[in-house]
Amino acid sequence: xxxxxxxxxxxxxxxxxxxxxxxxxLFRYVLDYLRDLNLVLPxxxxxxxxxxxxxxxxxxxxxxxxxSPRVSKDNSISEEIGHSDTEEGAPPGGxxxxxxxxRAVAVGGAARSPSLDSRKSGYITIGYRGSYxxxxxxxxxxxxxxxxxxxxxxxxxxxxxxxxDTLNESxxxxxxxxxxxxxxxxxxxxxxxxxxxLTEVGFHMVACSSTGTCAYTSNDPNEDKIWTSYTEYVFCRx
Numbered sequence: 001x002x003x004x005x006x007x008x009x010x011x012x013x014x015x016x017x018x019x020x021x022x023x024x025x026l027f028r029y030v031l032d033y034l035r036d037l038n039l040v041l042p043x044x045x046x047x048x049x050x051x052x053x054x055x056x057x058x059x060x061x062x063x064x065x066x067x068s069p070r071v072s073k074d075n076s077i078s079e080e081i082g083h084s085d086t087e088e089g090a091p092p093g094g095x096x097x098x099x100x101x102x103r104a105v106a107v108g109g110a111a112r113s114p115s116l117d118s119r120k121s122g123y124i125t126i127g128y129r130g131s132y133x134x135x136x137x138x139x140x141x142x143x144x145x146x147x148x149x150x151x152x153x154x155x156x157x158x159x160x161x162x163x164x165d166t167l168n169e170s171x172x173x174x175x176x177x178x179x180x181x182x183x184x185x186x187x188x189x190x191x192x193x194x195x196x197x198l199t200e201v202g203f204h205m206v207a208c209s210s211t212g213t214c215a216y217t218s219n220d221p222n223e224d225k226i227w228t229s230y231t232e233y234v235f236c237r238x
Contacts (some may be wrong), residue, residue: 026054032117033063043119044202069171083199119237124162126194127232133225147189153182157235161193162201191233207234 002010011019029051033039041048043200052067129151152159152167157177159167163186169175172183186194195205 022054022057023050023110026051030054030058030060030063033060037062039063042200044200080194108135119202120158122158123153123238124152124158124198125232125237126191126198126235127153128191129153129228129230132227133227147191150186150189150191150194151182152184152186153156155180155183157186162197162203166197195233200205203235203237205233206236208232 011021013019026047029039029041052064055061055064055067089188128147130147138157154175156175156179159181160177166187168185168187171185175181176186188194208231210231212227212230214225214227
């Protein structure tokens with residue numbers, strides 16, 4: 001790509017930087033792999049085929065091979081991540097083994113541990129309160145206020161497993177792992193970020209509910225209306 005005779009052919013952004021029109025979310029895993037040649041994915045990762053396509057685009061053959069489905073002796077397809085690009089059957093210390101084989105063993109172990117079977121099932125509820133203002137001219141855009149806080153309800157151990165350091169425990173710091181809490185909240189204000197984290201560890205949404213109220217900013221009915229809503233999303237991992 002960068003060996004072209006005419007560099008002007010390469011796409012650039014408004015600041016003159018080279019622009020690659022690829023999936024930004026998946027590129028985080030490509031970048032992690034390039035740092036130390038180890039592939040570490042979440043236990044529940046449904047984007048392996050798309051990530052393999054990214055590996056093919058960047059010509060990372062070893063990464064693409066690790067992501068390709070393996071066909072077993074009975075011709076069934078296995079979703080297990082493949083090993084490094086070495087000769088099959090070669091001894092770990094032999095001419096075809098060495099560091100690549102050791103790295104492949106490490107990758108395989110990281111990809112399978114912890115196993116899906118060892119994860120605990122349960123529910124996590126995500127809640128947030130939002131508000132927006134609608135002016136007298138209904139044709140104008142509504143004025144949305146940012147989400148002030150995203151609350152997390154559920155078992156303490158599950159909440160910490162999913163959200164880690166992004167979970168704020170200041171209002172309920174001494175809650176034992178097997179107890180339930182409704183006082184945790186997140187250190188960021190993006191619902192989609194919370195949904196992504198839940199999806200990565202095997203949760204899926206099973207229910208959603210919302211309530212809303214309307215009030216005027218003053219006693220004048222011609223003034224702006226303020227709508228306030230509270231919404232909860234229930235996620236489950238079987």
